[in-house]
Amino acid sequence: MMKRKLTALILAAAMAVSLFGCGNSNDTPSPAASDTEAAGSTEPSGEPAADETTAEVWGGETGEVCGDENGEYTVGVIIHTTTDYLCAKLKAYTDYLGKAFSVKFSYYIIENFADETYLAGIENLCAQGVDGIITTNFSGTAVLQGLKICEDNGVYMGVGWSQIDEQIKDQVYASDYFVGGAYESEVQAGKDIIESLIDAGCKNIAPIGYEPGITCHDRRWNGMMEAFEEHPEIKKAGEYRGLEFTKAVEDYLAADETIDGIAITLLGIEYCMEPIRSAGREGQVKIAFVDLSENCGEYLESGDVVCAIGGQYVDVVFPFIFMYNALNGTPLEKTEVPVNFITCKTGEEFENYAAYLHADGVYCWTDEELKEVIVKYNPDATAEMLVEMGAKYSSEDTMERHGVN
Numbered sequence: 001m002m003k004r005k006l007t008a009l010i011l012a013a014a015m016a017v018s019l020f021g022c023g024n025s026n027d028t029p030s031p032a033a034s035d036t037e038a039a040g041s042t043e044p045s046g047e048p049a050a051d052e053t054t055a056e057v058w059g060g061e062t063g064e065v066c067g068d069e070n071g072e073y074t075v076g077v078i079i080h081t082t083t084d085y086l087c088a089k090l091k092a093y094t095d096y097l098g099k100a101f102s103v104k105f106s107y108y109i110i111e112n113f114a115d116e117t118y119l120a121g122i123e124n125l126c127a128q129g130v131d132g133i134i135t136t137n138f139s140g141t142a143v144l145q146g147l148k149i150c151e152d153n154g155v156y157m158g159v160g161w162s163q164i165d166e167q168i169k170d171q172v173y174a175s176d177y178f179v180g181g182a183y184e185s186e187v188q189a190g191k192d193i194i195e196s197l198i199d200a201g202c203k204n205i206a207p208i209g210y211e212p213g214i215t216c217h218d219r220r221w222n223g224m225m226e227a228f229e230e231h232p233e234i235k236k237a238g239e240y241r242g243l244e245f246t247k248a249v250e251d252y253l254a255a256d257e258t259i260d261g262i263a264i265t266l267l268g269i270e271y272c273m274e275p276i277r278s279a280g281r282e283g284q285v286k287i288a289f290v291d292l293s294e295n296c297g298e299y300l301e302s303g304d305v306v307c308a309i310g311g312q313y314v315d316v317v318f319p320f321i322f323m324y325n326a327l328n329g330t331p332l333e334k335t336e337v338p339v340n341f342i343t344c345k346t347g348e349e350f351e352n353y354a355a356y357l358h359a360d361g362v363y364c365w366t367d368e369e370l371k372e373v374i375v376k377y378n379p380d381a382t383a384e385m386l387v388e389m390g391a392k393y394s395s396e397d398t399m400e401r402h403g404v405n
Contacts, residue, residue, distance in 0.1 A: 064107040066091060067098015073327050074104045075320065076125030078118065078135040082107060085293045089358055090313040097320060100367035101374075106130060113214050115142040122146040125155075132156035132179070132323040134316060136216070144168045150177050156326055158319025161312055162186070162215045163336055173334060179326045180383070182318035182337040182390060186216045186290075189309050189341055190223020191230075193263045193288035196307030196345065198227075198234055200286050202261030206237040206252040208245055209265040220265040220290055245271035253279040264289045268308070269299055276304075292344070297354065301347035311342030311353060314364045314393060318386055321373050330375035332383040339390040352395040356404055364398050365389065 064082055075098075082091040094105040106128060108121040118135075119142060125133050126149060133155055135146065143159060150157045159181035164172050172178050197205050207224050210217035221241065228236045237259050240248040245264065249272050252259055262272050268289030276285050282304070292310030299305040318337045325332050342357070344350040357364055371377035373385050398404075 064091070064109070065104060066095035066107075067105040068102050069104055071098060071104035072102040073131045073324070074106055074129065075323060076106045076108060076128065076130040076133040077316070078108045078110060078121040078125070078133065080110055080113070082109065085358075086291060086310060086313055090316050092360070093313060093363055094316060094320070096363060097317070097367070097370075100370075101324060103320075103324070115145070118142050119145055119149065122149045126150065126153040130155060131327055132158065134158045134160060134319045134323070136161040141165065141168060144171055147172060147175055147178055151175060156323050158323045159336070160315035160319050162219075165215070178334060179331065180319060180322035180334040180336060182315045182339050184312055184315070184339050184341050186219035187223035187226070189290050190220035190225075190263075190265065191227040192223075192309065192343065193290065193307050194224050194227035194231075194234075196288045197261035197263060197286060198231055200261070200306040202234070202286055204235040204237055204256065204258045205261040205263055206249075206256075206259050207239055207263050208248050208252075208271075209241040211242050217265045224263055224265075246275055249275040250279070253281060253285070260285055262287045266291045267293060269293055269295055269305065273299070273304065290341075292342070292350070292353070294354075296344060297347045297350040300344060300350055306345065308344045308350065309341045310344075311357060311393075312339070313358075315339055317365060317370070318390065321370065321386060322383075325375055325381070328374075328376050332373075332375070332381065332386070335383050335387065337383075337386050337390040340393045342393075342395060349395070352399065356395055356399050356402065364393065369401070 075094075077094065079087055079090070081087050091105075091107065097103065098105050106125065108125055110117050110121055122133060122135070133146075133150060135143070135157065136159065143164065147157050154177075156177050156179050157175075158179045161183065163183040164181070194205060194207075205228075207221070207228075209221040209224070212218060212221075228234065237252055237256055240252070242248065245266075249262060252262070253275060262268070262276075262285060264271060264287065266289065268287040270293060272287045272289075273282075276282055276287075286304060286306045287299075288305065288307035290309045292308055296305060296308045300308065318339070322332055322334065342353050344353060356362060373381045373389070375381045
């Protein structure tokens, strides 16, 4: 065991050195290299950087812990931040779960989505001696490499927020250390935001996506493109995939005054509203997006936002339950649980989500409810029960279960 941990520590240090030693030539992809430029945009000069807003949202520090610091088990979590609307709630939920079930959670905050960064996180947490790791399927195939590291260190892995790619699914499921996971239909979410703009009367829609290579954003983008193909009567104003989201909005609006809708695979209000105002187009351009933020209600009420999709902080529950059962020696049948997105098209729908699913101290499933899917407390617990939970996930179901009229 000591030799295994020492080896992991040495590898983690080596990978960290490689990350810090590469400069910016390869670590941070240049949007200019991978983007399809927005209609009318000019060639960027030099190497463009991500928006300031992007840096604020996606930055963070490693070494955060929560839950029961003296817990029976330690579970690592790899994620891009713990401070935005989504991930702050996710961390709060793990704190609640950890204190309820005697688990310490140790967070590793990645600075970018490069495979080597993701794998360094796996190495780092294994070197810390964690019992399991919950992570997202960032680039598809990297999860298989990460699982091999977990196997070498006797550490369980659960995956949330993204479905395992079909080409590696059999290999992942064959591992004794993969416990299961959860995912949303990212493709459908991409289709839904385009169709919501169409339903709102938009005829010329500008799509914006995160740069290629991040599984969930790739799938959202694919869903948007499918929606355009299914609606040939709707004009696609161009295509932009990169990191300079605010500039992409500015370029779109400067190039085409007939644009009346913007669909973006992430945080639409933060990246879209200011350039819309600056262009004098407020009230003329509607937006729809995936990933909720605290001010969604205001903009849904005003009509500037026609669809906001999110609520996926609950994904952490499913790999945690699979992992907790496995750590207790009573593993459930491994599967990936399909989980509903929360779709908000009115201010009231968002306010219900915010009040009954996202407010401080409020969680979709309480610890007492979750004991029903833990064999330690309920010998009849099954993976099918988790699948049913994911299928029912909604503001309405939560309000009903918790006695809200």
